[in-house]
Amino acid sequence: MADIAVIGAGYVGLTTGTCLAHLGHNVTIADVDEEKVQKLSGGEIPIFEPGLSELLSEGIENRNLKFVVGAVNASQNAAFHFLCLPTPPNPDGSTNMEYFSSVIEEIKAVLPTNSVIVNKSTVPVGTTSQLKKQIQRTDVEIVSNPEFLSEGNAVRDFLHPSRIVIGAESQEAASKVAALFSDIDAPNQITGTESAELIKHTANAFLAMKLTFINEIATLCELVGANVLDVAEGIGYDPRIGSTYLRPGPGWGGSCFPKDSASLLQTANKAGFDFELLEKAITLNQEHLKRTAEKVIHALPQGKGVEKSKIAALGLTFKAGTDDLRSSPSLAVIDHLLNLKAHVSAYDPMVNLPIENMDNLEISSTAYDAVNNADALIILTEWQEFADLNYERIYEAMSHPVVIDARNVLNPQELEQLGFQYIGLGQ
Ligand SMILES: NC(=O)c1ccc[n+]([C@@H]2O[C@H](COP(=O)([O-])OP(=O)(O)OC[C@H]3O[C@@H](n4cnc5c(N)ncnc54)[C@H](O)[C@@H]3O)[C@@H](O)[C@H]2O)c1
Numbered sequence: 001m002a003d004i005a006v007i008g009a010g011y012v013g014l015t016t017g018t019c020l021a022h023l024g025h026n027v028t029i030a031d032v033d034e035e036k037v038q039k040l041s042g043g044e045i046p047i048f049e050p051g052l053s054e055l056l057s058e059g060i061e062n063r064n065l066k067f068v069v070g071a072v073n074a075s076q077n078a079a080f081h082f083l084c085l086p087t088p089p090n091p092d093g094s095t096n097m098e099y100f101s102s103v104i105e106e107i108k109a110v111l112p113t114n115s116v117i118v119n120k121s122t123v124p125v126g127t128t129s130q131l132k133k134q135i136q137r138t139d140v141e142i143v144s145n146p147e148f149l150s151e152g153n154a155v156r157d158f159l160h161p162s163r164i165v166i167g168a169e170s171q172e173a174a175s176k177v178a179a180l181f182s183d184i185d186a187p188n189q190i191t192g193t194e195s196a197e198l199i200k201h202t203a204n205a206f207l208a209m210k211l212t213f214i215n216e217i218a219t220l221c222e223l224v225g226a227n228v229l230d231v232a233e234g235i236g237y238d239p240r241i242g243s244t245y246l247r248p249g250p251g252w253g254g255s256c257f258p259k260d261s262a263s264l265l266q267t268a269n270k271a272g273f274d275f276e277l278l279e280k281a282i283t284l285n286q287e288h289l290k291r292t293a294e295k296v297i298h299a300l301p302q303g304k305g306v307e308k309s310k311i312a313a314l315g316l317t318f319k320a321g322t323d324d325l326r327s328s329p330s331l332a333v334i335d336h337l338l339n340l341k342a343h344v345s346a347y348d349p350m351v352n353l354p355i356e357n358m359d360n361l362e363i364s365s366t367a368y369d370a371v372n373n374a375d376a377l378i379i380l381t382e383w384q385e386f387a388d389l390n391y392e393r394i395y396e397a398m399s400h401p402v403v404i405d406a407r408n409v410l411n412p413q414e415l416e417q418l419g420f421q422y423i424g425l426g427q
Pocket residue numbers: 007008009010011012013030031032033070071084085086087099102103120121122123147148149150151255256
């Protein structure tokens with residue numbers, strides 16, 4: 001079993017570290033955030049991720065999982081160094097690699113001889129070569145091992161992945177990394193580092209385009225009287241298309257798709273390639289988010305004016321099953337509404353604090369508080385609890401009973417029977 005350092009205790013680092021410890025390795029997870037390290041050392045998980053807490057307790061109890069402040073304290077004794085650092089976007093869409101440069105500067109002198117850096121973050125093509133130049137250590141290999149987990153299913157995705165991609169310049173380094181995952185039953189794909197890096201960006205850009213496509217079909221369905229749910233089901237049976245990522249929504253977002261698509265577009269631009277298809281998918285998504293907000297505006301009582309209206313919004317996280325608000329499409333739709341000076345009252349089971357840079361957004365502690373006297377209700381995140389609410393009670397509480405179901409989670413007939421005006425998406 002190997003001695004492993006994991007640098008960065010976020011969604012990916014925590015999942016990677018706790019799962020590697022679960023597989024029997026000796027893992028030290030480092031972060032710069034002292035408070036986070038303290039909480040984790042005490043068995044407290046700062047994010048919502050099903051199954052993670054149990055693995056954390058297991059690792060702490062078995063004494064093969066610990067937490068430290070600072071990358072050096074984890075890396076100085078490890079044979080493998082997993083980089084799970086943020087790769088946020090720059091204003092032009094390219095990837096900000098400052099976290100990487102600073103961690104490499106920090107650890108390069110203390111890395112034990114012949115140890116291996118394994119990059120799990122999503123990075124632009126060419127990053128491994130860049131890091132290699134920066135580190136100036138011929139004995140240290142850098143391997144790209146992109147992570148495909150999705151939040152809300154992170155532990156399951158890590159332990160039962162569809163594939164493990166390992167990009168390495170030498171077969172020896174690739175085999176060393178593959179051996180760490182030998183207890184995981186999944187196809188291993190060994191490639192060059194550039195291909196491994198591009199696989200991750202391509203996967204996310206492709207999924208984002210698939211969502212744009214079904215959102216466009218949803219708009220078409222509304223115009224021609226078809227039902228997008230039937231269309232999606234019908235095409236999803238075709239194994240060449242596949243049934244996942246065909247659920248229309250308010251627009252795609254989250255911590256990965258927007259930044260990774262933008263970064264891939266930048267990579268293409270830099271390489272002199274006009275990637276029109278991807279660029280269009282990104283702009284169409286922006287338009288779709290705006291269109292979702294406009295649906296709400298059109299549904300408000302005539303003559304009342306947006307400024308005097310109250311809109312209830314259910315769902316703030318970028319999808320159900322996570323507490324992650326980064327680039328959430330729900331927030332993008334709400335932002336459009338706030339810019340039009342609407343009074344928005346929102347509820348999300350995972351959010352109870354004000355949202356940064358959204359001072360005018362009222363956060364309610366229950367869905368029923370949010371809908372009180374509302375002139376419209378929009379469902380923005382597909383939490384099961386929103387489908388299970390008492391809509392009779394909601395009908396009584398609202399001033400103008402109209403529901404815009406941007407996730408198609410409610411039963412249109414049931415709501416219409418209660419007296420609601422129901423506006424779904426693509427149906
Ligand atoms: N979140 C996902 O669903 C997901 C899935 C696959 C891949 N990825 C990629 O994985 C990477 C990490 O994503 P994330 O969501 O885990 O990010 P995150 O922001 O949740 O976590 C990053 C962590 O790194 C820590 N950190 C920053 N600088 C540090 C330093 N110098 N030393 C030690 N720790 C430091 C931060 O404090 C934070 O805890 C990104 O490239 C992302 O695109 C994310």
